[in-house]
Amino acid sequence: MTADHRTALLCDDDAQVRGVEARLAADAGYEVIGEADNALDAIQLARILRPDVIVLDLSMAGMNGVEALPELRQILPACRIVVCTAFDVFREQVEQAGAAAMIDKSCLGDLSGVLAAL
C-alpha cells in the first residue's frame, strides 16, 4: 500500500453506484483511477492500473464477483479488495477468497470508513 497516495478501482454494473462509491472513496483519501462495469474489464484494468484497492460488486452479468475475486487476488496479491454487495449469503466464500472486507450495499455509506481503515 502506498503510504502517501492510494488509488482505487471500482467495479459495479450500476454507474450510479460507481458514482457514489467514487465520492466515498475520495472522502477516504483515495484517487479513483479506474472504473469497470463488469468483472472481465475489472481484471484487465487491474493488470494495467495496479490499484491499492478494488471495490467489487458480486452480482454482475457474465463473470460474477465471486469468480473474479480469486483471479484479482492472484494478479495483485497486495491489493485490498472490498466486496460491496446486497447478497450476504456469499460472505463465507468471499472471506475465504481473501477479501479485505465485505459491506452491505444498503449501507454503502460505510464504504468510506472501511476504506479509510485499510
Added chain:
Amino acid sequence: MKVLAHRGVHQAPPTGPNDPPRAPLDNPRGPLENTVEAFQAAKAIGAAGVELDVRLTTDGVLVVHHDPDVDGIGPLAQVRAAQLPGWIPTLAAALDACADLEVVNVEVKHDAPDATALARATAEWLRQASQRGGPELLVSSFSLDVLDVVRDHAPGLATGWLTVLPLAADEMVRLVVDRGHAALHPHERLVDGPLVKLAHRHALRVAAWTVNDLGRAAELKRLGADILISDRPADLLTVS
C-alpha cells in the same frame, strides 16, 4: 500524427497464465522492453519517439522499468541501483539513447511506494534535462495527483493524464485543463471525434494508447489524434 514506440521497440514480454493474448509485435525477437536497445531500435524504424516507465530505487536513482518488482530480485523500490541487472537503464541512460528522437513520454508510475517522491524526483531531473535540449519531454501518469506534483515542481514540462475512466468528453477535458496539464492520454477505446475536437479547442494534445490495430490507428489518425502509442510502431508508420 506522431507514433511512439510503447516501451521502445521490443520483443513480447513474458506472459503469465492469466494474461490475455498479445497482439503481434514488430520485433518478436528484439530487445527487452524499456531498455537502451529498445529505445535505439525506435529511432531505427523511424518512430517519432518512445514511451517509457520511471521508478525510483531505494538510493534515489531514477530507473526505467514497468513493473514494481524485478524478477529474481524483488521490489525495485527496496534495492539499490547497483543491485539491478544491467539491462534496466537509469533514466539518464535511457534519455541518452533517445537523444535523436522527437518526443520522449515518461510515465511516472503511480503505484510506486512513494509516488510523490518519485514524481518530485522525476520532475526535478527532467526539468534540468530539458534545459540541455534534446527530445521534447512529455510526462504522464494515471494519477492526476501525481501529475500535479510534476506540474508544481517543473511547470515548464508538458504533462498528460493517462486515463481509462469512462468520463464524458467535457468532464475529461475539464479535469485536465483545470489542473493545468497539457495533454490527454486516454485508452484508445475512449477516443472519439468529439473528444479530440474538444481537447484541441482547449489546446490539449491527445495521445491514444495502446494502439495495435492498424484499422483503429487509421481511424484515430482521421479523428485527429496527435500521438499514437503502440507496440507495433513500424506497422503504424505505414498507416495513411
